Amino acid sequence: MTHSTPTVLLTLALLLAGPAPALLSRARWPSRVPRAALVLWQSLALSALLSALGAGASAGAMVVAYDHPSVVLVVLHASALLLTLVVLARLLWSAHVLGMTLRTRRRRQRHLVDLVARTDGRAPGVHVLDAGRPLAYCIPGLPSRLVVSSPALDDLADDEMTAVLEHERAHGRARHDLVLEGFGALHNAFPRFVRSRTALDSTSGLVEMLADDAARRRAGDVPLARALVRLADAPAPAGAMAAGAVTPAARIRRLTEYELTRRELTDAPVVTSLAYLTAAALVIVPTVAVAAPWLAAVAAAL
Amino acid sequence: MVGRTRLGELERVIMDQLWTLDSPATVRQVHEALSDSRDVAYTTVMTVLDRLARKGSVEQIRDGRAYRYRPAVSRDELTAELMHQALDTVDGSDRMAALLRFVGSASADDADAIRAALAELENGRPEQSPGRAESDRTDGTAGSPP
Numbered sequence A: 001m002t003h004s005t006p007t008v009l010l011t012l013a014l015l016l017a018g019p020a021p022a023l024l025s026r027a028r029w030p031s032r033v034p035r036a037a038l039v040l041w042q043s044l045a046l047s048a049l050l051s052a053l054g055a056g057a058s059a060g061a062m063v064v065a066y067d068h069p070s071v072v073l074v075v076l077h078a079s080a081l082l083l084t085l086v087v088l089a090r091l092l093w094s095a096h097v098l099g100m101t102l103r104t105r106r107r108r109q110r111h112l113v114d115l116v117a118r119t120d121g122r123a124p125g126v127h128v129l130d131a132g133r134p135l136a137y138c139i140p141g142l143p144s145r146l147v148v149s150s151p152a153l154d155d156l157a158d159d160e161m162t163a164v165l166e167h168e169r170a171h172g173r174a175r176h177d178l179v180l181e182g183f184g185a186l187h188n189a190f191p192r193f194v195r196s197r198t199a200l201d202s203t204s205g206l207v208e209m210l211a212d213d214a215a216r217r218r219a220g221d222v223p224l225a226r227a228l229v230r231l232a233d234a235p236a237p238a239g240a241m242a243a244g245a246v247t248p249a250a251r252i253r254r255l256t257e258y259e260l261t262r263r264e265l266t267d268a269p270v271v272t273s274l275a276y277l278t279a280a281a282l283v284i285v286p287t288v289a290v291a292a293p294w295l296a297a298v299a300a301a302l
Numbered sequence B: 001m002v003g004r005t006r007l008g009e010l011e012r013v014i015m016d017q018l019w020t021l022d023s024p025a026t027v028r029q030v031h032e033a034l035s036d037s038r039d040v041a042y043t044t045v046m047t048v049l050d051r052l053a054r055k056g057s058v059e060q061i062r063d064g065r066a067y068r069y070r071p072a073v074s075r076d077e078l079t080a081e082l083m084h085q086a087l088d089t090v091d092g093s094d095r096m097a098a099l100l101r102f103v104g105s106a107s108a109d110d111a112d113a114i115r116a117a118l119a120e121l122e123n124g125r126p127e128q129s130p131g132r133a134e135s136d137r138t139d140g141t142a143g144s145p146p
């Protein structure tokens, strides 16, 4: 049985890395239950990664199952092991580089904000920048910082500003930056010709929806939508648009859809439970069904 | 010890001070200017100026046996750098944003789509804003179909 372990794990890894993200990114239900969808994405990524590493490791280690392995077999298995180690190393390196880059840039941001931002009674606890364009953002970290430009502060009504600030605070509270950093590291770890932005774009969108939900609970749908309209008005500098991400128009339409289908949303608990169950199964089942017998077999062979 | 937040605040106050001065200032001058408004130790001022110099925000000029300090950049330049970073026009590591913006900038096409989406939301449900009176909008006709 254990000879099939690497094949099963590799197949699983390929399915989880290719078709599964493509399907999930096109599904419509995640926008209704973004939290559950985000958990599913995370478990999908974790499971794909564990399967891939498990496939390599089991293929590499299986050489102990033979009584007298030939040189070719030994070389083959050793290469599988080496490849696995390379993948793992690339992943760790990518996480390290991205972490350093982000931390450096955020430190610089915090420093600059300390030097030039002021406080304003209209938005307590917020760093206000006297800049030319309406803008609001959060510098992730502990504690995270909210930055708003003075045109944004002037343009937005009180409830719209409440929506903006609640949106940004939700990002800070839930450490969405860490979620995105994880997917970013995973994305950067793979060579350009095999990777896709699907997971990173989808999770970025879900994170925005989660923050939007926090904002609409505090301030209401229309103030949130108006804030989106006002702050999205600034024309993009050339080449600065992120492709494929959730657009402001889509975020507003989501609010409308949510309102119109509120009564039909009774299936939300079902969808949510299914998503969480799938997420748990993705991580647990391969581990138990495939890896455990293999571990036992290797242990017995030793 | 001085806490990090307080150091950050002192950095700002000291930069403000340097920006208002015409010529490079000594630690003593900065300290004297500050001591009118706040209780801060001479050595703290020195530390903060040193930090600012290491971060490239002030320039250290040797003047005999002492140092003089002047801003390396103007306030406007710093603000411009902030905006530049925040608007994502610099992004080395595969477009992974360091900051979480409330909303990205829209292209001209998007701007129309956004306004249409807002109109749809407002028409669908004219009464909004839990516990809040709409101040800037009076065209809320009840339940008119889109």
Ligand SMILES: [Zn+2]
Residues within 6 Å of the ligand: A167, A168, A171, A207, A208, A211, B100, B101, B102, B103
């Ligand atoms: Zn956001």
